[in-house]
Amino acid sequence: MVQADPRDANYIASANKALAATQAADYATLGMQLARRQIDIDDITRRVAAFRVAIPSWGVGTGGTRFGRFPGAGEPRNVFEKLEDCAVIHRLTAATPTVSLHLPWDRTDDFVALREHAAGLGLGFDAMNSNTFQDQPNQPLSYKFGSLTHTDPAVRAQAVAHNIECIKAGAILGSRALTVWIGDGANFPGQSHLGKAFERYLESTAAIYKALPADWRLFLEHKMYEPAFYATVIQDWGSSLMAAQALGPKAFCLVDLGHHAPNVNIEMIVARLIHAQRLGGFHFNDSKYGDDDLDAGSIEPFRLFLVFNELVEAELAKAPGFNPAHMLDQSHNVTDPIESLMTSAIELQRAYAQALIVERAKLAGFRAANDVLMSAQTLKRGFTTDVAPILAQARASKGGAIDPIAAYRDSGYRLRCGQTRPGKQSLGGGIV
Ligand code: RM4
Ligand code: MN
Ligand code: MN
Numbered sequence: 269m270v271q272a273d274p275r276d277a278n279y280i281a282s283a284n285k286a287l288a289a290t291q292a293a294d295y296a297t298l299g300m301q302l303a304r305r306q307i308d309i310d311d312i313t314r315r316v317a318a319f320r321v322a323i324p325s326w327g328v329g330t331g332g333t334r335f336g337r338f339p340g341a342g343e344p345r346n347v348f349e350k351l352e353d354c355a356v357i358h359r360l361t362a363a364t365p366t367v368s369l370h371l372p373w374d375r376t377d378d379f380v381a382l383r384e385h386a387a388g389l390g391l392g393f394d395a396m397n398s399n400t401f402q403d404q405p406n407q408p409l410s411y412k413f414g415s416l417t418h419t420d421p422a423v424r425a426q427a428v429a430h431n432i433e434c435i436k437a438g439a440i441l442g443s444r445a446l447t448v449w450i451g452d453g454a455n456f457p458g459q460s461h462l463g464k465a466f467e468r469y470l471e472s473t474a475a476i477y478k479a480l481p482a483d484w485r486l487f488l489e490h491k492m493y494e495p496a497f498y499a500t501v502i503q504d505w506g507s508s509l510m511a512a513q514a515l516g517p518k519a520f521c522l523v524d525l526g527h528h529a530p531n532v533n534i535e536m537i538v539a540r541l542i543h544a545q546r547l548g549g550f551h552f553n554d555s556k557y558g559d560d561d562l563d564a565g566s567i568e569p570f571r572l573f574l575v576f577n578e579l580v581e582a583e584l585a586k587a588p589g590f591n592p593a594h595m596l597d598q599s600h601n602v603t604d605p606i607e608s609l610m611t612s613a614i615e616l617q618r619a620y621a622q623a624l625i626v627e628r629a630k631l632a633g634f635r636a637a638n639d640v641l642m643s644a645q646t647l648k649r650g651f652t653t654d655v656a657p658i659l660a661q662a663r664a665s666k667g668g669a670i671d672p673i674a675a676y677r678d679s680g681y682r683l684r685c686g687q688t689r690p691g692k693q694s695l696g697g698g699i700v
Pocket of ligand 1: 597
């Protein structure tokens with residue numbers, strides 16, 4: 269192991285040197301394969317290199333489950349240190365130039381200093397996330413029975429004020445969106461009036477909407493269940509779309525991949541939201557059962573590809589109003605979060621590249637002829653092609669690492685953090 273800063277361009281260049289020859293050979297071979305399909309590999313590489321996804325600040329600390337948390341060595345102890353880890357991810361992958369903050373977890377009394385710290389690390393800020401699903405120390409009113417939809421107007425006002433605080437902090441940081449996810453709902457039939465709770469949601473979010481600067485977007489995030497186990501106020505994309513349409517043109521729906529019932533066809537939801545011109549963005553992650561925060565592409569890479577297939581369709585068709593924000597939203601319980609986040613960013617690029625190389629004219633022809641088998645095979649050929657050389661080329665072209673995990677491990681960064689960031693047990697992030 270060399271003792272090096274993984275953010276140092278010279279270090280990355282020297283790590284790349286050893287891999288350059290095999291990378292060039294693999295890229296040339298894939299280039300020839302794609303040329304036979306009339307696809308220009310360099311064009312795909314350029315598009316992949318332009319792909320961006322935001323890192324969730326809460327993702328760089330070790331997560332946990334409701335049974336326990338096993339902290340990793342050298343976890344960031346505050347938002348400034350979280351940004352340092354985010355910079356490592358960005359330098360090595362060249363795909364994550366922005367960070368999505370969560371208040372109050374990332375609260376600081378000097379957002380100007382935070383903005384400067386980020387700029388010094390080559391980072392900017394993506395959407396702000398509010399948190400009214402937990403009580404904070406010294407908070408006057410409790411969210412135990414809800415926040416934006418609480419029966420007590422004073423609790424709703426407190427939750428609205430918190431969202432406005434997030435907008436104000438984000439305005440200093442250069443963010444241009446607020447993501448609202450609430451845990452409000454009911455654990456028992458009868459506990460809550462399902463219709464009135466939704467009406468209270470609309471009233472509260474309208475007050476937040478009013479406080480948005482002109483160039484901001486409001487992302488409404490739905491989730492089927494948890495922490496409410498019987499009914500959640502914004503449980504699905506239908507509720508979120510109704511709310512977005514009621515609020516106005518700056519309100520959009522955010523699709524967190526982990527927030528649906530098992531077997532739900534998420535790419536279909538994406539297609540519908542694109543049609544409605546209300547797809548605001550994504551929280552990418554993966555899931556198998558009830559968890560909503562596994563690493564993107566780790567369980568169902570084909571589903572991820574199918575989601576990106578819809579995004580590429582919309583991109584190529586220049587679908588009106590299509591400008592989704594890409595964010596990761598994950599919790600890493602048993603891996604080094606930096607490694608998981610780098611891998612996840614790359615998995616998104618992989619799905620994007622696979623979708624980009626689908627032979628769309630051919631696919632359209634097979635669809636028109638109702639050739640079901642060839643339609644399916646043509647689509648799947650994008651997925652089964654190994655696009656890894658494109659991803660490595662895209663990274664290297666932007667100063668990133670050909671093999672980010674190896675370069676990260678070899679640098680000894682985490683071990684050094686273990687020494688320079690002694691003992692912090694909790695980031696105040698609950699189970700995340
Ligand atoms: C929720 C939801 C939100 C995230 C919190 C931490 O399940 O995904 O986006 O902010 O978790
Ligand atoms: Mn989310
Ligand atoms: Mn979630």
